[in-house]
Amino acid sequence: MRKLILIVVIGLALGALLGQLMQALPGYWLVRVGDTSFQTSFWFGLVMLLALFVVLHFVLRLLTRMRRPVSRLKVWNSRNRNRNAMRRTVRGLVALAEGRWKRAEKALTKAADDSSTPLVNYLSAALAAHYQGRYEQADTLLRRAHSSTEGADTAVGMVQAQLMLDRQQFEEALATLTRLEKQLPEHPQVLKLLKQAYLSVNDWEGIRRLMPRMARQQLVTQEERHELEQRAYRELILQAARHPGDVERVRNLWADMPDHLRSDVELVGLYTEALVRGKEEGIAERLLRHSLKERWDSRLVLRYGLLNVDPGRQLAYAEKWLQERPNDPDLLLTLGRLSLRNAYWGKAQEYFEASQRQRPSGVVCAELARLFANLGEHNKSQLYYRQSVELLDKSLPALPQPSDSNR
Secondary structure, three states: OHHHHHHHHHHHHHHHHHHHHHHHOOOEEEEEEOOEEEEEEHHHHHHHHHHHHHHHHHHHHHHHHHHOHHHHHHHHHHHHHHHHHHHHHHHHHHHHHOOOHHHHHHHHHHHHOOOOOHHHHHHHHHHHHHHOOOHHHHHHHHHHHHHHOOOOHHHHHHHHHHHHHHOOOHHHHHHHHHHHHHHOOOOHHHHHHHHHHHHHOOOHHHHHHHHHHHHHOOOOOHHHHHHHHHHHHHHHHHHHHOOHHHHHHHHHHHHHOOHHHOOOHHHHHHHHHHHHHOOOHHHHHHHHHHHHHHOOOHHHHHHHOOOOOOHHHHHHHHHHHHHHOOOOHHHHHHHHHHHHHOOOHHHHHHHHHHHHHHOOOHHHHHHHHHHHHHHOOHHHHHHHHHHHHHHHHHHOOOOOOOOOOOO
């Protein structure tokens, strides 16, 4: 309301001012053509000139537009088709999200040629065709997507790799992702798909190289990284250990291993076995001693007793450990075996019997039975053999056995 009043006031003021000007500045226009003349007041003639100018302006614009009616029609038609394509694209994407694959593929493909984003149409249509099991059509749509937009290599490649993984074409997916990795070595989605491809083909060397990059970008949790790295190094050590002459490969793997994995008991055990096969028992002995100092584990203690490096020195180290763990049955068993290697028959018997008192074991009974048999004490040997069989029998799973009634 205030604006309307203000406009009216301004209009009245301008009218009054114009009236004053018309009175203060009288004059007239005289136009003479041949014997004909036309005369009017100055202000009326000025208004007529302005009106004539406006009319000429609009006439010229109309004539200009009429000179290019076809191009105007083409522009209008193009805009109309683009709007229709956008509506079809939206309907296709909604159908894709709802799992209506056939409808989505049809709508997206039909709208692709007139769409301002044909890459989106073709990629989405390829997904819809893939989910219908129409793999050849999906590949055709991917090729159209690649040719529809310049610089679409990465997007098309990642969708293609994902579809290959879904079809269990793991080798082909890995080849595509390896090419993308060279172009985009730190791309998060490429790294995620690479992890999936490496796991699918059991490429543990690839997983080992990939984990640090994924961790830097926080693409894996600490737990998942630890699990995958532990699994990768375990498999790589097992592969290298199949070739005892390639012990250097195993040592390089251990040197490259993250510090937190070198305390993993399973990896320490595997590395020890690989070193022993490669005739590097001295390194294996030092590794086990260092590992047991950092983390005591019965599996490593028992493996230490099976090494044959320097029995006297090994026995001395083990007896120092006994001062801290006097009732450890596995350590007592290891001490008994090391005593045998040093030909200390009496001490071996004492350690085996002490281990048996702490925890009855079929393995310890078998060691005692073998020892007494070689000492010529056959009665004791037979007694421990029977105990060994009884203890082993108790550890067997409960399964049906033949009896007099069902023979």
